[in-house]
Amino acid sequence: MENRYLQHFLYPSSLFASKEPYVIKTILGSCVAICLWDPKLKIGGMNHYMLPNWNGNDLASPKYGNIAIDKLVERMLYLGSDIKNIQAKIFGGGELLESATGNSNMIGERNIRVARLMLEEKKIPIVASSTGGRRGRKIIFFNDTGEVRHKFLEKKVY
Template sequence: MDNYLQHFLYPSSLFVSRDPYLVKTILGSCVAICLWDKRLKIGGINHYMLPNWSGNDLASPKYGNIATDKLVERMLFYGCRIEDIQAKIFGGGELLDAGKGNSTMIGERNIRLARMMLEEKGIPIVASSTGGKRGRKILFFTDTGEVRHKFLEKQTY
């Protein structure tokens, strides 16, 4: 890990590189899609907070449909072909107890959007760790497509 350039991916952003990078991010109800081109060895990742852009405010990668389209566009810009790309999906936990019948299920909706968009684009999902009640720390290696993740325990104060 020491010989990698490192990048921390903040929510509402994405990252693609031809160079070997170790990209780190922390997920709760947010979802990260890691794309990797097995032919060119190029990796990309997004980190979105909400599933769909409503059309009202700025069309930013805060929204899954925008973040996923932009990530795929960037991969194609770097010379990747859809048939060479594979995906891994992480996050979408329901960390807040909103009470019975009061939950917005953002995590679940984020996961559903990722799966639907990747299927529509013909990009296979080769691994995932989604849902549950805990957050995740993600380490994504852009040159190999490897993802390491660990669950985060809830802090009690």
């Protein structure tokens, strides 16, 4: 089934949305990916961010959740979506790294929290999620159907 789709691999700190049928793939550890889908227009997009919030220093890039989420919503609206029709699926945010003291810095949890808060603010319903835990994930998103396939990775992703 994947063969009839154009392919796009989504790297960290980036986003992708299209009216054309694509299968968008990414690999997540503590990063979070949000898949937005418009069932009325049958279009969708995904972001992949590394840190929860831009602190005002350096570039306001999609490396940061608050920037990546706004940019992906803007892209969906630019492609013709009405925000009332958009739904979201959230993936990732695992706690895979531990510090020397045995504690994680909770980046994954903070990444998940910014996703949930911003989507709630924008009144975009979260229709599915697979977040947290101690393993990475491979995400495959079909942007014309909204289907997401994901599998846990056995080896830790750093």
